[in-house]
Amino acid sequence: METLSKILVIIEPEQDSQLALDKAVRLARESGAELELLICDHNPYLEDGYYFDPLQARQLREEHVANHRQLLEEMATVIRAQGFTVSVDALWGNPPYKRIIDKVLKSGPDLLVQSSRHHEKISRLLLSHQDWQLLRYCPCPLLLVKDKPWPAHPVFVVAVDPTHVNDKPAELDNQLTAAGQKFAELTTGELHIFHSCYQPPVSGLYPVKVDLELYKQKTADILSNFSLSDEQLHIEEAEVKKSLPALLERLDASVLVMGAVSRSALDRFLVGSTAERLLDKVHQDVLVLKPEGFRDTVKKAMPTSL
Structure with missing residues (x-):
């Protein structure tokens, strides 16, 4: 942005x-x-x-x-x-x-x-609420506002995926961080970066040892590109659905910044998984961005034409 x-x-x-x-x-x-x-x-x-x-x-x-x-x-x-x-x-x-x-x-x-307000689980499954549809198909950045006012110096947390294990375009991490930084500057707030390096146990039983230094190296470019300090980076070993809400509460954050990516050959944006599970879990506002170029394909992405 x-x-x-x-x-x-x-x-x-x-x-x-x-x-x-x-x-x-x-x-x-x-x-x-x-x-x-x-x-x-x-x-x-x-x-x-x-x-x-x-x-x-x-x-x-x-x-x-x-x-x-x-x-x-x-x-x-x-x-x-x-x-x-x-x-x-x-x-x-x-x-x-x-x-x-x-x-x-x-x-x-x-x-x-x-x-955006709390939705019942069945409504989320049926995707009947307007904000779920806007999450999928809105071509510009979308800020979903909860009921929590912003303080004088709000905290913005950007969720990145430097390993790109979820097929997220590499440039999207920079796009998200730039948006978070822009909002932080406009509101005299703080910017923090989050990544979960959680690895599911082998065979569901044996925990996988995670090399935190390796993940710090993968995020080094983001810190360098946006002049961020090591203290602004938070790499968590727990699952994102647990570690991210916990971090947001610890930082008393106001806004979570995250990306939406295409999950199918039909260019249907299923914000997926991660964003949809988290939207009702967190009390913070959520700023969602699509990768560059989605605006040109939004009509194809819609279930029926506008």
């Missing part, structure tokens, strides 16, 4: 607290980025033939979207008075995440910010 000139923020009209907007405003204040506020939702009661004939349903949908646009304009007026450049848009989408991705492709933001 070399620049941060435009931030798209998903507004939840039914929520009193707009922590995603608060954090986007903080980033915009320090970067000079313009803000775009978006409400995109869908109500099945307003579909043609559900309760209303097509003409009535269309009129009600238009009124619904117009009310949201008016709400956004009221919010934008307050933010503009503080010196920010703010635009607004309200959309009707079924499902909403597809319209949001379409908006990202047309608007070209450097960052999409959305609130």
Whole structure:
């Protein structure tokens, strides 16, 4: 993330607290980025033939979207008075995440910010929630905001994979670290690097001895490229699903930065495994980036065309 000139923020009209907007405003204040506020939702009661004939349903949908646009304009007026450049848009989408991705492709933001809340396990398995879909298909960096405010000097932890055992493109580690460093600079925060070198026991019984020095050598380029100290590197021998949440708590971190990579020949992004298992485990915000070039293939990656 070399620049941060435009931030798209998903507004939840039914929520009193707009922590995603608060954090986007903080980033915009320090970067000079313009803000775009978006409400995109869908109500099945307003579909043609559900309760209303097509003409009535269309009129009600238009009124619904117009009310949201008016709400956004009221919010934008307050933010503009503080010196920010703010635009607004309200959309009707079924499902909403597809319209949001379409908006990202047309608007070209450097960052999409959305609130994320705890999901029940069955919902995660069925991938029915909007944030799971955005994790897979959003072509720009995506910041999923939890309910934890940022302190004056937030801590950002970047999860890297220098061994590339998970087929992660080598450049993605640098991309992730650069994004973490950018956010840390904008918020006068701290940056830390995490890697789990966990090796499953042989035959499920005999522990594998890990050469920590070897893993430090593999991360040496990252430390050098971004002028980071050894104290900012955390190589853990435990499984990532245990060691990473534990590190985040020890550092009192605010944001976890991680990458999403393609897991199939169909270019379907299954953030997989790791990101999906961790999203509800950690209390921190999650910043997810795709490898360079995903924007050009996002429509092919979607299960159906936009």
